[in-house]
Structure formats: structure tokens, C-alpha cells
Amino acid sequence: MYEKETKPTSKAALKTIVENFGIAEETHTVMCQDTGIHIYYVNIGEKFPKIEGIEETLRKASVRATKEVPLRPNAVNPIVGGNSGDNTGRHIPFINYDFIPGEEYLEITVFPKGGGSENMCALAMLKPGQGIKGIKKFVIDTIINAGGQPCPPVVVGVGIGGGADIALKLAKKQLMRPLGHRHSDPELAKLEEDLLKAINMTGIGSMGLGGNVSTALDVKIEYAHRHPASLPAAVAIQCWAARKSTARIYPDKRVEFLTHKEA
Numbered sequence: 001m002y003e004k005e006t007k008p009t010s011k012a013a014l015k016t017i018v019e020n021f022g023i024a025e026e027t028h029t030v031m032c033q034d035t036g037i038h039i040y041y042v043n044i045g046e047k048f049p050k051i052e053g054i055e056e057t058l059r060k061a062s063v064r065a066t067k068e069v070p071l072r073p074n075a076v077n078p079i080v081g082g083n084s085g086d087n088t089g090r091h092i093p094f095i096n097y098d099f100i101p102g103e104e105y106l107e108i109t110v111f112p113k114g115g116g117s118e119n120m121c122a123l124a125m126l127k128p129g130q131g132i133k134g135i136k137k138f139v140i141d142t143i144i145n146a147g148g149q150p151c152p153p154v155v156v157g158v159g160i161g162g163g164a165d166i167a168l169k170l171a172k173k174q175l176m177r178p179l180g181h182r183h184s185d186p187e188l189a190k191l192e193e194d195l196l197k198a199i200n201m202t203g204i205g206s207m208g209l210g211g212n213v214s215t216a217l218d219v220k221i222e223y224a225h226r227h228p229a230s231l232p233a234a235v236a237i238q239c240w241a242a243r244k245s246t247a248r249i250y251p252d253k254r255v256e257f258l259t260h261k262e263a
């Protein structure tokens, strides 16, 4: 993206972002002060022998990471106020569970999600007659409305169908897919590419500074069958600080890190 961007302000912002990655890695400091709210995706192989205690283990992991990295405490009580101070609280960390047919391993992804990009996520309960055209318009309108607020370049996850909650969950889960990965359904793959082009044509650019190619790094879409009367569409936005890490744990306690080297 840095090589392709021609607008000088956006290019400069991209350069800073890339340099920041390197400095954060060298100095073992966080690459953005907002270290997110803690979300986990747990994929359980149907033949994995022991899952008992997973929630408590992940809570402890969040507490330990908050202290040792350190991470900014981001879990605030929305009713009475007050920060828990350790990134845990009611339903936080939030844990998503899925089963993997036939597999023996447990796969855990930690996904700390920044607040600025989360604030720009959106849901629309469209009329079925609005169809794909309506969905495209909603996605583009959401990105234009967000402008520089979600810290572009962004990755955009789109969830279509199901119900309100299902569309939002599908949208956010798409942020787990690697950059450049296309949906296996050719129609969805084409829609991903078309939307990526259209979003970059908005000219928002890196950090909202105006750019030709640096508004979005990618668009990922998934759908669920819908009720005849509804067409839910959801947009989840991930900022440039796209931090996630995945490990696979095998029954013999071997751990394989899929996204990074072991520290």
C-alpha cells in the first residue's frame, strides 16, 4: 500500500505506521496506546480431550498480559462506571466458541479490539428488496461516515443475513481472515473485490488524510441464510493496529504458534 499510494500526506502516514511496527517490535512496546478490549475466538477440535477450565484460563491470561506487557486497562462498567483495572469484567474477555469437525487440537485466537474502529461499526436491517445494491450502499455509506475516525487503513468485515446478532458476529469474525484471502464462493469473492475498489475510491486515505489506495487494506464478507422478511447487513471495522495472535494446542500439550514466533 505504501508503494502504491501517490498522495504525499497519506504516504507519510503509512510510512510512520510501518516504522512504528518496527520500533514496537524492537523495543517490546505496544504499537498503539489503545490496546483494545479483549476478545477470544476458541475453535475446539471435536476430538480435543479436555476443555474444562478454558474460561478461567483465558481470564487469567488477560490479567497477566495486562500486567506484564503492559496493556492499557480498558474494561469499564457501563452502568456505574469504573475501570476494573485488569481488562476483565462482566462478559469480558468475550469468548466466541466454534467446533472444528474431526480435529484433535484446540485453536485459540486473541483479538484485542481498539475502541476507535469499534465505534464506527454499524448494523442495518434492510428491506429484502434492497438486495445487494442496498448492501453495497450501506457499506460505502458506513465507511464515508466513518472517515478518518477508525484510523485507516482499515480492514472491513461484512456480515449479511441471519439476524441482527448473527450479521454482526459474522462481520467481526471476517477480520480473522488473512489479507488477500478471498471467499470460496466466486460471487462473494467478486463482491469483496468490488467493495474494496469502491471504498478506496472514496479518497479517505490513511488516517483520513486523503489517499488514492490507502482507505482499506481488504474487505471480507460472509453470509447466513435470512428470514424472508429481513435482510440484516453489518459492517465491522478493524484499524491499522490489527493485532491478533493464534496458537494451536495439541492433546500432548504441544503448542504451535500460527501467527508469530514464540517469544
Ligand code: SF4
Pocket: 032, 033, 034, 035, 036, 113, 114, 115, 116, 117, 118, 149, 150, 151, 239, 240, 241
Ligand atoms: S482505532 Fe486502532 S489505531 Fe486508532 S487508536 Fe484505536 S487501536 Fe489505535
